[in-house]
Every structure is written in C-alpha cells, then in structure tokens.
Amino acid sequence: xxxxxxxxxxxxxxxxxxxxxxxxxxxxxxxxxxxxxxxxxxxxxxxxxxxxxxxxxxxxxxxxxxxxxxxxxxxxxxxxxxxxxxxxxxxxxxxxxxxxxxxxxxxxxxxxxxxxxxxxxxxxxxxxxxxxxxxxxxxxxxxxxxxxxxxxxxxxxxxxxxxxxxxxxxxxxxxxxxxxxxxxxxxxxxxxxxxxxxxxxxxxxxxxxxxxxxxxxxxxxxxxxxxxxxxxxxxxxxxxxxxxxxxxxxxxxxxxxxxxxxxxxxxxxxxxxxxxxxxxxxxxxxxxxxxxxxxxxxxxxxxxxxxxxxxxxxxxxxxxxxxxxxxxxxxxxxxxxxxxxxxxxxxxxxxxxxxxxxxxxxxxxxxxxxxxxxxxxxxxxxxxxxxxxxxxxxxxxxxxxxxxxxxxxxxxxxxxxxxxxxxxxxxxxxxxxxxxxxxxxxxxxxxxxxxxxxxxxxxxxxxxxxxxxxxxxxxxxxxxxxxxxxxxxxxxxxxxxxxxxxxxxxxxxxxxxxxxxxxxxxxxxxxxxxxxxxxxxxxxxxxxxxxxxxxxxxxxxxxxxxxxxxxxxxxxxxxxxxxxxxxxxxxxxxxx
Numbered sequence: 001x002x003x004x005x006x007x008x009x010x011x012x013x014x015x016x017x018x019x020x021x022x023x024x025x026x027x028x029x030x031x032x033x034x035x036x037x038x039x040x041x042x043x044x045x046x047x048x049x050x051x052x053x054x055x056x057x058x059x060x061x062x063x064x065x066x067x068x069x070x071x072x073x074x075x076x077x078x079x080x081x082x083x084x085x086x087x088x089x090x091x092x093x094x095x096x097x098x099x100x101x102x103x104x105x106x107x108x109x110x111x112x113x114x115x116x117x118x119x120x121x122x123x124x125x126x127x128x129x130x131x132x133x134x135x136x137x138x139x140x141x142x143x144x145x146x147x148x149x150x151x152x153x154x155x156x157x158x159x160x161x162x163x164x165x166x167x168x169x170x171x172x173x174x175x176x177x178x179x180x181x182x183x184x185x186x187x188x189x190x191x192x193x194x195x196x197x198x199x200x201x202x203x204x205x206x207x208x209x210x211x212x213x214x215x216x217x218x219x220x221x222x223x224x225x226x227x228x229x230x231x232x233x234x235x236x237x238x239x240x241x242x243x244x245x246x247x248x249x250x251x252x253x254x255x256x257x258x259x260x261x262x263x264x265x266x267x268x269x270x271x272x273x274x275x276x277x278x279x280x281x282x283x284x285x286x287x288x289x290x291x292x293x294x295x296x297x298x299x300x301x302x303x304x305x306x307x308x309x310x311x312x313x314x315x316x317x318x319x320x321x322x323x324x325x326x327x328x329x330x331x332x333x334x335x336x337x338x339x340x341x342x343x344x345x346x347x348x349x350x351x352x353x354x355x356x357x358x359x360x361x362x363x364x365x366x367x368x369x370x371x372x373x374x375x376x377x378x379x380x381x382x383x384x385x386x387x388x389x390x391x392x393x394x395x396x397x398x399x400x401x402x403x404x405x406x407x408x409x410x411x412x413x414x415x416x417x418x419x420x421x422x423x424x425x426x427x428x429x430x431x432x433x434x435x436x437x438x439x440x441x442x443x444x445x446x447x448x449x450x451x452x453x454x455x456x457x458x459x460x461x462x463x464x465x466x467x468x469x470x471x472x473x474x475x476x477x478x479x480x481x482x483x484x485x486x487x488x489x490x491x492x493x494x495x496x497x498x499x500x501x502x503x504x505x506x507x508x509x510x511x512x513x514x515x516x517x518x519x520x521x522x523x524x525x526x527x528x529x530x531x532x533x534x535x536x537x538x539x540x541x542x543x544x545x546x547x548x549x550x551x552x553x554x555x556x557x558x559x560x561x562x563x564x565x566x567x568x569x570x571x572x573x574x575x576x577x578x579x580x581x582x583x584x585x586x587x588x589x590x591x592x
C-alpha cells in the first residue's frame with residue numbers, strides 16, 4: 001500500500017520548526033523505565049515473559065507492612081482469593097493510602113506474566129471499579145494474566161461535600177492515581193517476589209485526564225499509557241461546556257425545548273450535508289471540521305408535520321449547542337460544543353433521555369463542579385447552575401484551579417526520556433468532550449517538543465462515528481492495549497489499527513451517564529469494551545495516526561478494512577482554536 005513508510009514523514013514536512021524552550025519545567029532525566037526488551041513471540045508481537053507464581057499466600061497480604069511505601073502510610077484492609085473470578089482466579093486486595101485514597105488490586109493466582117495495568121476512573125469517580133477496555137484480542141488481558149488496580153481517587157460519591165476538602169481535591173486532581181500505582185506495585189512485589197516488568201495505564205474521559213496527569217506529573221509511573229477522550233481541561237469542561245448545554249435548552253419557564261425525539265431528524269440531515277465531504281458516502285462524517293452544517297435546513301415549513309422537523313426555537317437551541325459556550329461578544333469559553341455527527345449521543349446529555357423528560361444530563365454533570373469543586377471557595381448550598389455566568393469575569397474566577405485539575409501540559413520530555421509511550425484516542429462523534437481538545441493538545445506537543453521528538457513516543461487516533469469512549473455508528477472496537485504493549489515491549493510503534501463496529505448494539509452514547517456522570521446505558525456488546533463474537537461484526541475500518549486518514553480504494557465493500565489505504569487529508573483543517581483557554585496548552589502552569 002502506498003505511503004506505508006514513516007507514518008508522520010509527510011506531516012513533518014509541513015510543520016515548521018518550533019522552539020524547544022521549556023517554561024518553568026525542570027527536565028529530570030532519571031533512570032530509564034525499560035530495560036532492553038526481550039525477544040517477542042512472533043504470534044503476539046509482545047514480549048515473551050515467563051509466568052510468575054506467588055511466593056506467599058493471598059491471605060498473608062493483609063499482614064504486610066507498607067507504611068513506608070508511599071508519601072503517607074498504606075493500609076491493606078482485606079485480601080481474599082476469588083476463585084470464580086473472570087477471566088481467571090485472582091487475589092483481591094482492598095486497602096487505602098492515608099488519608100482516604102481507597103484502592104483495589106487484583107493479582108492472578110496463576111500465570112501472572114509480569115505486567116501491571118491500572119485503569120482510570122471516569123466522571124468524578126468516588127467508587128472502586130476495575131474495567132479493562134479496548135483490549136479485544138489482547139491475550140494477556142483476555143487470559144487473566146495481568147495484575148490490575150484502580151482507585152476511588154480519595155473520596156466517596158455519597159459525600160456531596162467532598163469538594164470543600166483541600167486534601168480530597170488534591171487526591172482527585174492527581175495524587176490518588178499516583179499513590180495507588182505505588183501501593184499496587186509494592187503489593188505485586190510482595191506477592192510475587194518481583195516488581196512488574198512493564199506497567200500500563202488505560203483510561204477514558206476523566207480516566208483520560210488521569211492518564212495524561214500521570215505522563216505529565218509522574219512520568220516514571222507507567223511504561224505505556226492510553227488516554228481516551230481526555231477531560232484534560234477539567235474545569236471548563238465541567239462548568240462552561242456542560243453548563244451551557246443545559247442552560248440553552250430550557251425556556252423562560254425552565255421547560256426543555258429540544259427533546260431526544262428530534263435527534264434522528266437532526267442527525268439524518270447532518271449526514272446528508274457532510275457525509276460525502278471525504279469523497280465517500282458511508283454514513284460517517286470523516287472529519288467534522290470540514291462540515292459547515294446549519295440545522296436550519298430541518299426547520300418546519302408551513303404545513304409540514306411537526307413530528308418530522310424542528311421548530312424555529314428548537315433549531316436555535318441546536319445551533320447554540322453546536323456553537324458551545326461563549327460570552328455576549330461571541331468569544332468562546334470552551335474549545336467548542338459537540339461536533340456535527342454527535343447528535344445520536346445527545347440524549348441523556350444535551351437533551352433528556354426520553355421524550356417529554358425534563359432532566360438534562362449536562363445540568364447534573366455541571367452543578368456539583370460549578371458550586372463546589374471548581375470554586376476556590378465553595379459556594380453556599382443555595383448555589384445552582386443559574387449562578388454560572390458566561391463571561392470573562394466568571395472564566396477568570398474559575399480558571400484559578402486550572403493549575404490543579406487540568407492536564408494540558410504538552411511538554412512530555414520527561415515521560416519520553418523515561419522510555420514511556422503514549423496513545424491518545426478520541427471519537428469524532430463524542431457528545432461529552434470535543435475531540436478538538438485532543439487535536440489542540442497534540443498540536444501543542446508538536447509545537448513544544450517538535451514533530452520528530454513527538455513521533456518517537458506518541459500517537460493520536462481519531463475514530464469517525466465514535467461516541468464518548470465507546471459506541472457510536474462508526475467502527476470503535478479496537479485493541480489499543482495490545483498496541484501500546486507491543487510498542488513498549490518490542491519497540492514496534494503502532495500505525496494501522498483495525499477498528500470494528502458490532503452489529504445489534506445501541507448506536508448512541510457510551511461513557512458518562514448515571515447520577516454522577518458514569519456508567520452510561522447498558523450495551524449488550526459495547527464497541528470498544530467487549531470482543532465481538534463470530535458474526536457480530538458488520539463493519540471494519542483502518543485508523544491511522546493523525547493526521548493520516550483512511551481512503552477508499554474504490555473497489556470492494558466499504559465495510560471491509562482491506563479496501564482502504566492511508567492518505568494525507570486533502571485539506572489542512574484547524575488545529576489551533578481561539579477561545580479563552582487557548583493559553584492552557586502550555587508548559588509549566590501546574591501547582592502542587
């Protein structure tokens with residue numbers, strides 16, 4: 001296939017050289033994370049690591065002394081074998097790092113192949129849950145050979161006032177994930193008599209923010225990181241973005257204007273307007289940046305059945321949702337609203353989940369952050385989303401905690417120097433977090449570090465039709481875990497990834513849902529999370545590192561990845577965006 005050489009060579013040619021000045025960030029080289037990789041097994045493209053047996057009983061882990069492991073004492077509260085565990089039996093360890101960072105660690109009873117995977121926690125977290133996603137076809141994960149861990153990030157979701165506690169803020173912002181990694185690795189060493197050979201982190205949404213926070217603040221914690229749909233601009237994302245989506249969709253009486261029953265109408269017309277912008281009409285919008293869609297085309301005409309169109313008021317709401325939060329002069333308060341093509345994911349977020357409903361998910365997502373977590377001094381109990389102003393004064397007030405919660409530092413030279421590898425990924429139809437955030441961050445990495453340096457350790461993948469973290473109309477079921485493991489363990493950088501769409505699943509949203517932005521609708525076969533069984537795959541498509549795109553050869557089925565090749569996009573589209581937080585994507589802003 002043409003162009004299968006250096007995946008970034010063509011891009012590098014059109015990127016001007018950039019200054020490598022570091023703004024207030026010390027470059028601490030430190031010891032490399034990785035030794036020379038062992039020989040890879042040809043069939044797996046992963047290192048051939050011998051299984052390691054425990055050297056002590058699971059129950060005895062409850063008695064180990066970990067008081068000096070982390071910055072504060074670590075306590076194990078329970079350790080018990082789970083013999084019916086999936087996909088294999090494991091030792092389940094519960095504990096916490098003082099003052100209150102709870103963690104769960106799962107250690108295989110048999111067949112541990114010296115790998116550790118920590119998974120992110122989405123929404124505002126506040127609970128324990130280990131979920132391995134994007135691991136379809138990853139043998140160590142599917143066979144239960146990985147040591148696993150996750151954390152509640154230092155607070156409980158039942159505690160509605162936790163955002164007023166400075167320690168809990170810090171634990172949620174960055175400390176909780178780090179001390180969990182430290183504690184988990186110590187438990188692994190105790191249980192197996194050796195440290196993990198390779199350590200990985202995988203997260204999406206806030207888990208993607210956590211992933212980037214690790215690469216930026218603790219560059220030696222993990223050898224490989226996958227960061228999906230990262231809520232990297234946490235403060236503005238959970239205030240202005242969701243706050244705007246909720247506020248523009250209610251009338252003067254507080255009643256919802258635009259409901260979920262109008263989404264298929266809006267989405268159908270969006271596809272009609274933009275599907276063919278890449279030269280192929282396939283039911284997917286390849287790059288919404290190239291799509292000048294105006295929802296006015298679905299406004300009801302005189303005599304038209306109102307069930308088949310949108311009222312003038314509903315059209316204006318849709319325009320404001322796409323446009324995103326802005327001040328009275330039109331200056332953007334977020335990088336963008338949801339992009340064209342995301343409409344089927346709006347129910348439960350921008351619009352109620354059911355027709356006639358009045359509960360807009362974005363209101364729930366934003367209120368707790370607006371009134372507490374994002375305030376330097378939490379607001380009184382009477383605070384509501386109506387207290388949020390869409391103006392420069394409100395932005396200046398809320399951006400104070402950008403230095404604590406946000407993960408937008410593009411200078412990852414310490415992570416790269418330690419041998420770390422990073423895969424950024426995002427669905428183009430993400431209704432929760434605009435993929436323009438990932439593009440802007442990657443662009444900032446190129447500007448700060450230079451394209452040649454970036455391509456040695458980082459890739460960005462964008463999935464047409466992919467919703468938030470999972471699901472959507474496009475192929476979004478992909479084995480990112482094998483890709484990052486192969487890169488770390490054998491030095492083989494990922495290039496073409498094959499993504500699948502699973503038939504029979506719900507085409508709408510994944511990711512945040514539920515009362516605190518987590519869980520989402522239950523999908524029998526959630527693309528991106530579960531391996532499809534025979535006969536369920538109805539579409540496959542290659543995805544290449546940004547800015548490369550998949551182009552149809554003109555022969556064969558458009559649902560078969562084999563009939564696509566890599567290509568440079570035909571037009572250069574924006575990678576930098578003018579909004580109040582444009583300066584966020586620079587090094588050296590963090591506070592500890």
